[in-house]
Amino acid sequence: MNRAATLEWTQVDLARRSEVTAQRVTAILVALLGIGGFALTVRMIFDWWEVVLVLLGCLIIVALGVGLWLNADVNAVAAAKLKEGGTTVSLPVVAAHETTDESIRYQLQLRMPSEEFVTHACGHPACVAAARTAPDSAVPVLLNESTKTWGVIHGSPQL
Numbered sequence: 001m002n003r004a005a006t007l008e009w010t011q012v013d014l015a016r017r018s019e020v021t022a023q024r025v026t027a028i029l030v031a032l033l034g035i036g037g038f039a040l041t042v043r044m045i046f047d048w049w050e051v052v053l054v055l056l057g058c059l060i061i062v063a064l065g066v067g068l069w070l071n072a073d074v075n076a077v078a079a080a081k082l083k084e085g086g087t088t089v090s091l092p093v094v095a096a097h098e099t100t101d102e103s104i105r106y107q108l109q110l111r112m113p114s115e116e117f118v119t120h121a122c123g124h125p126a127c128v129a130a131a132r133t134a135p136d137s138a139v140p141v142l143l144n145e146s147t148k149t150w151g152v153i154h155g156s157p158q159l
């Protein structure tokens with residue numbers, strides 16, 4: 001087997017149902033903002049090219065909303081599959097470094113049972129704590145060897 005044929009590990013965001021719902025609500029609000037923005041501004045402009053420009057801008061906003069919704073769906077399906085066939089393991093954090101991104105905070109290098117390494121970028125308090133005490137820390141991970149998917153368990157271990 002050459003290296004190119006080996007399947008790479010795919011990280012799945014094990015978002016809780018409430019987080020998926022929140023993402024969907026955001027998606028709807030963004031799409032409504034695009035539609036509403038067009039409806040409001042189209043009354044104030046008279047040239048056709050202004051209408052086209054505003055329409056294009058609003059369509060992009062609507063597309064962003066649709067993209068958010070689809071992303072929530074794809075992620076929810078992947079998370080459900082992982083929860084079905086995955087096993088909970090504790091992966092050692094071999095290294096961690098702080099990022100300048102407020103929402104990500106840390107990049108954690110985790111060692112898989114197969115001795116491969118994966119990176120988890122996160123700002124969750126549990127992961128930040130694990131990053132600060134690396135390399136003497138570990139994070140709980142749901143792992144599926146056959147589909148090569150994994151996801152860090154944030155918060156309660158009951159999924």
Ligand SMILES: [Zn+2]
Nearest residue numbers: 122124127152
């Ligand atoms: Zn995390």
